[in-house]
Amino acid sequence: MKKIDIAVVDYGMGNLKSVSKAIEHVAPNKSVLVTSNPDEIDAADHVVFPGQGAMPECMYELDARGLHEAVINAAENKPFLGICIGLQMLFDHSEEGDIKGLGLFQGHVKKFALEHKVDAMGQKFKVPHMGWNQVYQSEQPHPMWNEISTGERFYFVHSYYVSPVDNNCIVGFGEYPERFTCAVARDNIIAVQFHPEKSAQAGLQLLSNFVNWKP
Amino acid sequence: MLIIPAIDLKDGHCVRLKQGNMNASTVFSEDPGAMAKHWLDQGCERLHLVDLNGAFAGKPVNEMAIKSIVDAIGGEIPIQLGGGIRDLDTIERYLDNGIDYVILGTAAVKNPGFLHEACYAFPGQVIVGLDAKEGKVAVDGWSKLTGHDVIDLAKKYEDYGVSSIVYTDIGRDGMMTGVNIEATVALAQALLIPVIASGGVTNLEDVRKLCEVESEGIIGTITGRAIYEGSLDFAAAQALANELSSNAR
Numbered sequence: 001m002k003k004i005d006i007a008v009v010d011y012g013m014g015n016l017k018s019v020s021k022a023i024e025h026v027a028p029n030k031s032v033l034v035t036s037n038p039d040e041i042d043a044a045d046h047v048v049f050p051g052q053g054a055m056p057e058c059m060y061e062l063d064a065r066g067l068h069e070a071v072i073n074a075a076e077n078k079p080f081l082g083i084c085i086g087l088q089m090l091f092d093h094s095e096e097g098d099i100k101g102l103g104l105f106q107g108h109v110k111k112f113a114l115e116h117k118v119d120a121m122g123q124k125f126k127v128p129h130m131g132w133n134q135v136y137q138s139e140q141p142h143p144m145w146n147e148i149s150t151g152e153r154f155y156f157v158h159s160y161y162v163s164p165v166d167n168n169c170i171v172g173f174g175e176y177p178e179r180f181t182c183a184v185a186r187d188n189i190i191a192v193q194f195h196p197e198k199s200a201q202a203g204l205q206l207l208s209n210f211v212n213w214k215p
Numbered sequence: 216m217l218i219i220p221a222i223d224l225k226d227g228h229c230v231r232l233k234q235g236n237m238n239a240s241t242v243f244s245e246d247p248g249a250m251a252k253h254w255l256d257q258g259c260e261r262l263h264l265v266d267l268n269g270a271f272a273g274k275p276v277n278e279m280a281i282k283s284i285v286d287a288i289g290g291e292i293p294i295q296l297g298g299g300i301r302d303l304d305t306i307e308r309y310l311d312n313g314i315d316y317v318i319l320g321t322a323a324v325k326n327p328g329f330l331h332e333a334c335y336a337f338p339g340q341v342i343v344g345l346d347a348k349e350g351k352v353a354v355d356g357w358s359k360l361t362g363h364d365v366i367d368l369a370k371k372y373e374d375y376g377v378s379s380i381v382y383t384d385i386g387r388d389g390m391m392t393g394v395n396i397e398a399t400v401a402l403a404q405a406l407l408i409p410v411i412a413s414g415g416v417t418n419l420e421d422v423r424k425l426c427e428v429e430s431e432g433i434i435g436t437i438t439g440r441a442i443y444e445g446s447l448d449f450a451a452a453q454a455l456a457n458e459l460s461s462n463a464r
Contacts, residue, residue: 014430017404052430122290123315126260130217130434132339132378153339155409157434198432200373200407 005030006211007044009071009086011061012036013052019083022197023048026208038070046211047074049191051085055109055160056097058085068102075104075189081210082191084158087184090191091162105184105191106165117177128159129176135183135194142171144183144190146209152202154194156182161193188215216426216456217435219411220254220442220449221263222247222284224277224298230267231440233389235346235357237267243443248283255288257449262294263381263413263437269299270320270356275309285313297344297381301326306333310340318381320344321354323372324361334376342411343372346383350398357385365398366405379409379434387415389440394421396428403431413437422452426459 006027008020016034024032033040041047049071052058062068074080075090082090091101094109101109114125137150161180164170172183172192182193190210196203222229225240229250233239244250251262264284268276275281276299285294290313297318300306306317323330323343333341345365346353352363369380382402384395394415403410409432412425416438425436441447 015400015428016430018431021404022407118290123293124291126292195432198407198409200376204407 003031004033004040004044006032006046006048007041007074008032008034008048008050009041009067010034010036011052011058011065011067013058013061016050016052019048019050019197022204022207023211026204027211030211036065036067038066041067041070041074044074044078046079047071047081048210049075049080049082049086049089051083051088053085054096055085055088055094055101056099058089059099059101062089072102072104075102078188079210079213079215080189082189083197084193084195087191087193088160088162090184090189091164094160096160104189105162105169105186107163109160109162111160112176114176119177125177128157130157131155133174133176133194135172135174138171138173140171142185142190143213144171144185144206144209147205148202148209154192154196154199154202156194158193216429216433216460217261217411218259218422218449218453218456219261219263219295219435219437220259221265221413221437221439222250222254223265223267223439224280225267227277227280231389231443232267235385235388237271237356246283247280248287251284252287254449255291258453259449260292260453261435262288262292264294264296264298266296266298267356270297271358272299273301273321273355274299275305281314282312289313295342297342302329303333303336306337306341310337316340316342316378318342318344320346324352324354324363324368327371327375330372330377331375338376339378341377342379342381343369343377344381344383345369346385347398348385353385366402369402369406373406373408377408379411380406381411381413381437383437384414388413390415391417391440391444391446393417394425394436396424399425399433400428400431403428403433406432408432409434411435411437417441417446419447419452419455422447422455423459426456429460
């Protein structure tokens, strides 16, 4: 099999050109492959697990395509980046459809409950959380944040957020309006709630940090 | 994906134009505040306002109408507004008075330095509207076609801190001939920031097609004539988008 530097997991629920193009941009000399073939995922050096659709359907499609094991295997053995639902799927369970996740991180995925909350300007907090918001990094430094200041803005679109059991895995949080976890990491896994491929330079820097990461 | 109703203001009224022609306008309501309330009641989650007179004049003209809209629905849902915004004071005044996002069009093209300053002064609240005919950007209420390529300009702006790009296909606007999916997707794929589609949305099929490509970073679509003339039922459109949405999680 030809060398695959970076595999982007495709479980058939949407286009991934934006993600793969952004990665190609930060890794011009590497081979980037969008694939739903477990063998290709196994053969890749780095694996990106993007979010596409609602969690129950994602878990279903992952299984239907025989990708469940390949994803877990990748997450346990090589640099692995989860994005948006790709973060949520790593957890034990989600309120969305009352579905079990991959169980790589202990904790639940919950829905924002923001009725009756308003901001300083009297504007209601809407769900999904949609738009640019600041991401604050935790005290413990992590290579994913190289060249990125704490408080940098990233682009979010989500109605659910992760609630980890182990605080040590939390590397980034946002506020909407209360604090919520938006980035986790342990061993060779990084996962973020926001969309780095739609977060301009800050997002590109994070992707660059990921492709150059040797955990 | 957000289905975003548009309220275009000409001489204080809500109108729809064909391909941006001020002489081909149909008045749909003389009460912009009531119009805004109507869309809110239908379940809209964001409103798009255009000060048409302002776009041509290069400065705000329909401020009373805008105020009546903010009074009617301010605080309930975000409002984005474009048309004649060319200086920081105008931006500040709008943002202080109930507008959530300002849309710069001509100003972004003719004065990129100003755009950069605006993004710095009002992070996350500045959207650029790029309106194109056959891939080339038009300015001044679409009265002038420049030689600038849409994708080239948009890529320049994403480095400034622009919140998103509203991409309007002038040829399709108000014509109900369907959305220019290829061009919108090409733009979204080329950019590192979100895109809002505009121009030509006619029926649920267009909504479906846009939702299929949503994960490229197309976060919403603006619709005008179709919801005013009834070829698109707004509530049905938003319900369909919510059902198909890959991003509202």
